[in-house]
Amino acid sequence: QKEVEQDPGPLSVPEGAIVSLNCTYSNSAFQYFMWYRQYSRKGPELLMYTYSSGNKEDGRFTAQVDKSSKYISLFIRDSQPSDSATYLCAMRARNTGNQFYFGTGTSLTVIP
């Protein structure tokens, strides 16, 4: 079993839709959770960074962490064509600076 599972999609939505992207994980020691956006032929760009459980909101983006279910989500409100990209989740445990675990990414297309 992989440490982090992420549905690769592809996911296609109309402009203005609410998008939900998800990852599940198996290691209960994970405490730091990240979402990255990666455009084609570009490097991953950090979108959201959360510690432990709860929600974090930044503009149209909301990150949720449910540690009891080992499940994290990224919601995108009022999706735009410019949101079309691959979204990667990443996580790590405390005091393990080298051990980041990544999902394989979900490809999202927002149709105008």
Place this chain on the structure above:
Amino acid sequence: DADVTQTPRNRITKTGKRIMLECSQTKGHDRMYWYRQDPGLGLRLIYYSFDVKDINKGEISDGYSVSRQAQAKFSLSLESAIPNQTALYFCATMGPTGELFFGEGSRLTVL
């Protein structure tokens, strides 16, 4: 200018050639990483360094070597490139609160 800069951005080479990918950063971070990204496999750690005198192997270090020339510079070498090293390579730094910042990537093709 990008905070994490990788050169070259694209490189095509032949089997058996020595290749160096370079990374420099202006973020002032001590911790630097090299990852490769393959379709369906995600990001896999090749090497990481916590400071100039500290080099550590990641999960897929065979066939690769690194050099940390300064706090800001971390280079990845393929001593004798082979076709299955064709991939997208990323350098990253770790911020003080534990998040990773990536460069734009170096696309390597080994023929």
